[in-house]
Amino acid sequence: MTDTALTTENLTVTYTGNREVEALKGVSVEFPANQLTAIIGPSGCGKSTLLKSLNRLHEIQPNVEISGDVLLGEQSVYNTDEPVPELRRRIGYVPQTPTALPLSIYENVAYGLQIHGDYESKADLDDRVEHYLRKVNLWSEVEDRLDAPGAELSTGQIQRLCLARSLAVEPDILLCDEVTSALDPVSAETVEETLESLKDEYTIIMVTHSMDQAKRLADEVVFLYLGDCIETNDTRSFFENPQHERTAEFVSGHTVVGDDDDDESESTAAATTVAAER
Amino acid sequence: MAGSTESRSQRRLDRRLLIERLSSRWLQGAGYFAIALFALIVLALLYQSLPLLSEYSLVQALTSSNWDPAQNEFGFLPAIVGTIYVTALTMAMGTPIAILAAIYIAEYAEGRAKTLVSSFIDVLAAIPSVIFGLVALIVVVPFVGDYLAPAVGSSATGLGIFTVSLVMAIVVTPFMISLSVESLEALPDELRESSLGVGATKWETIRSVLLRAAGPGIFSAVLLGFGRVFGATIVPAMLIGGQTHLPSSPFATGQTLPTLIVNDFGELMSLPLTQSALIFVGLMLVVVVWLFNFTAMLVRRRLQRRWQY
Numbered sequence: 149m150t151d152t153a154l155t156t157e158n159l160t161v162t163y164t165g166n167r168e169v170e171a172l173k174g175v176s177v178e179f180p181a182n183q184l185t186a187i188i189g190p191s192g193c194g195k196s197t198l199l200k201s202l203n204r205l206h207e208i209q210p211n212v213e214i215s216g217d218v219l220l221g222e223q224s225v226y227n228t229d230e231p232v233p234e235l236r237r238r239i240g241y242v243p244q245t246p247t248a249l250p251l252s253i254y255e256n257v258a259y260g261l262q263i264h265g266d267y268e269s270k271a272d273l274d275d276r277v278e279h280y281l282r283k284v285n286l287w288s289e290v291e292d293r294l295d296a297p298g299a300e301l302s303t304g305q306i307q308r309l310c311l312a313r314s315l316a317v318e319p320d321i322l323l324c325d326e327v328t329s330a331l332d333p334v335s336a337e338t339v340e341e342t343l344e345s346l347k348d349e350y351t352i353i354m355v356t357h358s359m360d361q362a363k364r365l366a367d368e369v370v371f372l373y374l375g376d377c378i379e380t381n382d383t384r385s386f387f388e389n390p391q392h393e394r395t396a397e398f399v400s401g402h403t404v405v406g407d408d409d410d411d412e413s414e415s416t417a418a419a420t421t422v423a424a425e426r
Numbered sequence: 427m428a429g430s431t432e433s434r435s436q437r438r439l440d441r442r443l444l445i446e447r448l449s450s451r452w453l454q455g456a457g458y459f460a461i462a463l464f465a466l467i468v469l470a471l472l473y474q475s476l477p478l479l480s481e482y483s484l485v486q487a488l489t490s491s492n493w494d495p496a497q498n499e500f501g502f503l504p505a506i507v508g509t510i511y512v513t514a515l516t517m518a519m520g521t522p523i524a525i526l527a528a529i530y531i532a533e534y535a536e537g538r539a540k541t542l543v544s545s546f547i548d549v550l551a552a553i554p555s556v557i558f559g560l561v562a563l564i565v566v567v568p569f570v571g572d573y574l575a576p577a578v579g580s581s582a583t584g585l586g587i588f589t590v591s592l593v594m595a596i597v598v599t600p601f602m603i604s605l606s607v608e609s610l611e612a613l614p615d616e617l618r619e620s621s622l623g624v625g626a627t628k629w630e631t632i633r634s635v636l637l638r639a640a641g642p643g644i645f646s647a648v649l650l651g652f653g654r655v656f657g658a659t660i661v662p663a664m665l666i667g668g669q670t671h672l673p674s675s676p677f678a679t680g681q682t683l684p685t686l687i688v689n690d691f692g693e694l695m696s697l698p699l700t701q702s703a704l705i706f707v708g709l710m711l712v713v714v715v716w717l718f719n720f721t722a723m724l725v726r727r728r729l730q731r732r733w734q735y
Contacts, residue, residue, distance in 0.1 A: 205619055210536050237625025247616040250638040250733040259634070260624035299734040310620065317624050 152221075153181035153321055153351040154202060154239075159216035161197050161206065171197040173375040174216065179321075179368075184347040186366035186383075187355045190398070194375045195355040196244075199323050202353065203239035204232055220320070237264065240319035244326040244355075246306035248298030249313075253290050256298040256309055257281060260317035280316045284308040284342050304335020308342055315346070322346070324354040328361065340365060359399065363387060371395050464716075471709040478702035487706070493670040493681075495690065495700040502707065504670045508587065508680035511673060512662060515591035516655045520599045521648055527599075528606035528644070533632055544607065551600035559664035562593045567665065575677040582677040585667035591676075593661050598651040605650065609643025610636060617735060638733040642726050649722045653715060659684040683707050 161172040171194045179185050187195045200206040202218055204225065218225040225235055237260070249256050257277045260266075267273040277294075281287040286308045290301070298309055307327055314322055324343070328336035343352060343365060356362050362369055362383065369386040371379045371394075379386065379395045390396040478487070482500060490501025531544050570592075571584025617639055621631040637644070667679025668689050681689070687704050 200619075203623070205622060208615065208618055208622065233622070233625045233627050236622055241619060241623030243616040243619050243623075245614065245616045247614070247620045248735055249617065249620060249635050250641075250735040251634070259621070260626070263624070263626050263630055297732060297734050313620070314624060323623075 151181040152178045154179040154221075154353070155219040156198070156202070157217045157219065159198070159201060159218060160214065161194070161201050162213045163209075163211060164213055165211045171375055172201070175372070175375075175377045176216075177370055177377055177380055179351065179353055181351050182348060183367040184343065184352040184354060184365055185368040185370060186362035187353065187370045187372060188357070188359065188362050188398075189372035189378075191357070193372045195357075195372055196325055198372065199325055199353065199355050200241070202321075202323055203236045203241055205236070205241055207232075237317050238319055239321045239323060240314035240317065241323045242307075242310045242314050242325065242327050245330055246303045246310060248301065248306045248309060251298060252295045253298045253301065253309065254294040257312045257316050259313055264317060266317070276316060280312040281309075283315060283346070284312045285338065285345075286312060302335065304331050304338055307331060307335070307339050311339075311342060311346075315350070319350070321351045321353065324352060326355050326357060329357065359387075371398065373398070468709070468712060471705055471712060475702055475706040475709050477699060478706050481699065487703075491672050493686075495697065495703065498699060500699075500703040502683075502686075502710070504672050505681045505683045505686045505707070506710075507672055508666070508685075509656065509682040511587050511676070511680065512590050512594065512658075512666075512682055513652065513655050515587065515676065516594040516598065517648070517652060519591060520595035520602065520651060523595075524599045524602035524606060524648070524651070525644060527603045528610060528647075529632060529637075531603070532607045532610035533628070533636070544604075547600045547603050550596075551604060555597045555658070556660050556664075558593050558597050559661045562589065562661070562665055566593060570677065578677075580675050580677040583667070583679075585665055586677050586679045587666065587673050588676040590662045590665045590682075593665060594655050594658055597658070597661060598654050601654065602647045602651040605647035606640070606644045609640040609647065612643070613639050613735075639735045641733050642729045645722070645726055645729060649718070652718070656715060656718075657684060657711060658682075659688055663688050683711055 155178050156175050158174045158176055159172055160170065160174050163169045163171055175194075175198060187198060189195055197206060201214060202225070206212050206214075214226070217227065220235070220238065223230070225239075228235070249259060251259065254277055255262075257280055258273055261273060261276060267276060278287060278291075281290065286305060289305060290296075298306065301309060307330075310327075311322075327343075328339050331339060340361065343354070346352065347365075347367070354365070356365075366383045369379075369381060369383050370377060371386070371392075373394055379390065379392045381391065386395070387399055390399055478500060481498075487500055487502055488506065489503055490499070491503040492499045492501040493504060527547070531540060531547075535543055566589055567584035569584070570586075570589050571582055574588075575582040575584070613636060617635055618631055621635045622628070626634070662682045663685045666681065666685055668681060668685060669679045670681045670686070671679075673680040684707075687707050690700065691704055
């Protein structure tokens with residue numbers, strides 16, 4: 149029996165731009181603490197929307213309406229007096245595209261610490277930067293060029309730098325949006341190993357379009373389809389003994405297509421699922 | 427049958443390759459033409475400046491403040507100082523407003539407010555600067571002459587360096603805003619998400635991340651504004667007062683390098699030495715702008731490397 153770190157209650161997100169789209173239709177999910185939960189589903193089914201609404205990052209987009217709630221432990225994320233930056237510090241976010249801030253490698257990791265003033269002295273800051281760079285297995289690759297621009301690293305290294313930056317403010321929860329999809333297979337594997345080593349300490353919620361990645365990494369799986377949460381289960385039961393027909397179709401459909409993990413195969417998988425419905 | 431298809435596709439291939447070769451030649455030609463044109467302009471100006479430079483030393487011409495073409499006195503210092511004065515004052519007034527407005531439009535304004543503000547700025551940018559000069563003659567000149575200058579203890583008619591700078595700031599700020607907004611809006615949302623995602627506030631994100639990432643673009647926008655002010659002709663000609671002396675205060679009348687040309691070229695082009703002097707002014711403008719652009723390119727490269735994302 150594990151604790152629940154984060155809960156969504158009837159979370160509904162609507163984009164009210166030119167065309168009104170309900171991206172999430174009343175999703176209620178529990179994300180267990182100190183586990184890695186994978187959110188899977190075909191393209192455009194609301195995976196990223198769900199992830200970003202967990203720490204209110206979607207609010208930087210215009211024309212988004214939201215109802216329902218997200219609970220961080222017992223505390224509401226939406227109906228709260230706590231300032232949003234403070235919430236986001238507790239629920240960190242790593243974007244899909246490896247993104248170095250326009251700062252040095254050192255400053256990229258120190259960024260959050262400096263904003264919050266979470267360090268005693270320069271020496272303490274140095275220690276912390278090293279600590280988190282080690283944690284994401286990047287230290288040995290960058291220790292002699294900490295002052296170089298972060299963007300000069302390879303994409304795989306940048307993605308680990310992003311993880312270090314997020315971890316440095318000691319969030320309770322880490323949201324990862326398809327963090328390996330922009331990487332070559334070798335870098336992707338390194339990032340996966342890093343996530344693997346982090347998941348005992350942190351609650352990680354990861355969007356992925358790769359079934360195999362979910363199988364390899366996740367403890368729990370949340371399956372979204374067209375804005376609805378179809379099924380959540382522990383990884384093994386989810387893949388071996390799906391409870392819903394749609395899950396079974398999605399899981400098997402993907403298996404037929406193969407285990408490429410690019411966008412194309414994802415949409416093919418979705419198409420297969422749709423075809424199977426007819 | 428098969429043979430004729432083959433030869434037709436062979437002929438077609440030959441034709442396509444010929445067009446390919448010709449088109450690259452044309453494009454190359456157009457590129458070199460631009461370089462040749464610049465060289466030609468500089469050479470023509472230099473050649474026509476020679477009569478002046480054979481009479482006066484360069485140092486003498488640049489440091490003398492005595493400008494009296496009728497007496498063959500050609501000191502450019504007043505116009506040089508006037509140009510520097512106007513450019514510096516304009517940029518000091520315009521740049522901070524441009525950057526703040528750009529941040530507001532790109533990062534804070536939403537929906538109708540955003541559309542309204544940015545479309546009005548585009549309208550401002552599209553107004554010919556002679557209109558600004560006219561309106562300024564009616565509104566700004568009396569205001570400066572009757573209120574602002576006396577308030578700081580200066581007696582002035584309202585025509586002068588300060589008025590020109592104020593109006594030029596209004597002319598170039600919309601350009602700088604539009605270009606800076608474009609640089610900010612071109613930034614990927616991941617930068618914002620990455621910064622906000624560790625608990626930074628919006629302002630911290632703008633200050634530490636977005637202004638750096640868009641820095642080279644904003645820098646270019648400011649430089650473009652600088653170039654326009656430096657070479658501005660019509661507004662200074664209408665508002666600066668056209669007196670070739672060293673300006674004693676910001677409210678004094680004066681002269682800039684371009685106004686020196688437009689004020690004198692009509693009557694005095696018949697005198698060979700005066701003509702040569704005015705052409706030398708043109709040469710100075712071209713060389714300074716070129717040097718400035720070159721330096722700016724180097725600075726921009728450095729910024730781009732330092733602040734890459």
